[in-house]
Amino acid sequence: MAEEDIFDKIISGEIPAYKVYEDDDVLAFLDLSQATPGHTLMVPKQHVDSIFDYDDALAEKVLTKIPKVARAIKASDDAIIGMNILMNNGEPAGQSVFHSHIHFIPRYADDDLNLPAPSTEHPVDEQTYNERAEKIRKQF
Ligand code: 5GP
Numbered sequence: 756m757a758e759e760d761i762f763d764k765i766i767s768g769e770i771p772a773y774k775v776y777e778d779d780d781v782l783a784f785l786d787l788s789q790a791t792p793g794h795t796l797m798v799p800k801q802h803v804d805s806i807f808d809y810d811d812a813l814a815e816k817v818l819t820k821i822p823k824v825a826r827a828i829k830a831s832d833d834a835i836i837g838m839n840i841l842m843n844n845g846e847p848a849g850q851s852v853f854h855s856h857i858h859f860i861p862r863y864a865d866d867d868l869n870l871p872a873p874s875t876e877h878p879v880d881e882q883t884y885n886e887r888a889e890k891i892r893k894q895f
Contacts, residue, residue: 762798762854776824780816783824786858791866793828793835795859797821804853805844821857828859837862839870 765772765784772784775795783797799817803809809817821840829835839860843850862868879887 760854761852766800781820790860791868793861795828796856797824798854798856803855805855825859828861834863835861
């Protein structure tokens with residue numbers, strides 16, 4: 756069996772965490788690094804490294820919980836006026852713990868958090884858009 760990662764140890768209770776939600780399939784707990792107050796991670800109890808490893812059944816069990824967890828976090832504080840929900844998949848995307856997890860980052864007025872936003876500065880010509888879209892369409 757693969758060595759346990761830090762989130763496996765949180766799930767098993769071997770190391771502590773500030774848990775906010777738990778059911779048979781997922782555990783949600785505060786991120787040690789509170790990017791903003793209430794920054795929460797949700798992890799599948801079944802170990803998968805990243806989004807690329809979810810089958811449909813696991814996706815159904817885990818990803819359908821996102822709105823419920825987001826609403827609970829938002830309801831916890833009237834000052835929360837928005838939320839970034841993000842998932843880093845793979846090292847180049849910023850993933851540092853290789854047990855899939857979803858970040859819920861509540862947003863507040865003037866919270867000064869600067870998340871990298873997708874650039875709008877790389878438009879391409881029509882043929883290139885078509886080629887790129889077709890390359891992806893073919894994979895389904
Ligand atoms: P990633 O960069 O992989 O998307 O995010 C990993 C997150 O896990 C980071 O935001 C980091 O603060 C958080 N983290 C790492 N180790 C622990 C831990 O032991 N407990 C908790 N609660 N969060 C952790």
